[in-house]
Amino acid sequence: MIYLNLFFAFLKVGCFSFGGAYGAIPLIRDAVLAHGWLDQESLTYMIAVSESTPGPIMVNLATYIGSTQAGFGGAAAATLGVILPAFAIILFITVILKRTLENRYVQAILMGLKPCVAGIIFATGIQMTASSCLAPAEGTAMGLSLKSAGITLFLVMAAVVYRRTFRKKISPVMLIVISAAAGMIVFGI
C-alpha cells in the first residue's frame, strides 16, 4: 500500500539522517529512485524549491514526494514518517535517559557516523554536479554540456568572490536566485 510505503521509507530517512537536511538528501535520493517516485531531475528541482521555501528541508521534501504520489494522505504519511524518529528520540533523551549521548559506546558509534555522513554527502554532491554538467542538453559536446559546466564554474566563482568581499558565506537562496538568472540567460539565447 502506497501510504505505508511512503511512511516507512521516510521513517527510515528520519532514523538515519544525521547532520541535518544535507545528511538526508542521499537517503531520500536512495528511497525515491528505488521506488521510482521521482527521477534525479525532479528531485534536484525539489531540493531547490525546499531550500527556497520556509521550514525544515526534510519536511518539505517528504510533503512534496508524498503529495505527488498519493495526494493529501500521502503527504501526511511521509511527513509523519520523517518527523517521528526525531520526536521520539528527543523525548527519550530528555525524559528517560539524559546521559545517553555521553555513553562511551554511543560516542564511539557517533564518531564513526560523522565522517561517514560527510563522505556520503560529498559523494552525492559530486554525483549531482557531474550529472548536471553531463546532461545531454543542447550544446552537448562529448556528453559534456558546456552551458551547464559554464554555469557551475560561474557559480563557484560568484560564491568565492562573495565570501572574499562580504566575509561571510553566500546564502543558499541567493545562490539559487543567481543560478536561475544564469540559466534563463544561458539557455534562453
Add this chain to the structure above:
Amino acid sequence: MFDVIPELFLTFFRIGLFTFGGGYAMISVIEDYCVEKKKWISHDDMVNIAVIAESTPGPIAINCATFTGYKTAGLLGSVFATLGVVLPSFIIIFIISMFLDNFLDITVVTNAFMGIKAAVGILILNAGFSMMKNMPKTVLTKIIMVCSLVGMLLINIFSWNLSSISLMMAAAAVSLAYFIVWDLRSKEGGKK
C-alpha cells in the same frame, strides 16, 4: 501549564513560517523567541539542545521544537510545538506540489531550473565540505570518510543494490569495534 500550549503552538508556527535555510538558521530564531522573548528555556538548555540535535537524526527544527515543548508543557507541549513548526511547510509545499508540474512546462522556468541544478550540486558539495571540516579528525575518521566517499560513488556509478544506510551501519560498526579493542588493550596495559 496547559494555558501555554496555544502560545507554544503559535510561536513555533511562526518560527516554521519565517525561517528559510533549514535547521541551523532555525536554531538562532528559536533562541530569540524561546530564550530571549518568552523565557521558556534557558540559554544553557539551548546550547544543550543544539549539541543534541547535531548528534541525533532527523530535522534539527523538530529536535528543538520537541525539546522546548516538553520543557515548557510536558508531552502535550512537545506534540503541539512540533506540529506548529511542521504545519507551515506542510501547507506551503502541499499547495506548490499541485502546481509545480504545470509550472515546469513553461520554457523560461525550464531554463531557470537548468541553472538551478548547478546551484544544488554546489550547495551539497559545500555542505559536505563543512561537515568534513567539523568532524573529529583521527586516522580512523579520515579512513572512514574516504571509504564512504569512494563507496558511495561506486554504489551510484554501478547501481549496486546497496544504500547509504548500509554504509552508515558499517561505519558505526567499525568505529565501535575499534573503540572496544582499543579500550580492552589499554585496560590490559594498565594491569601490567
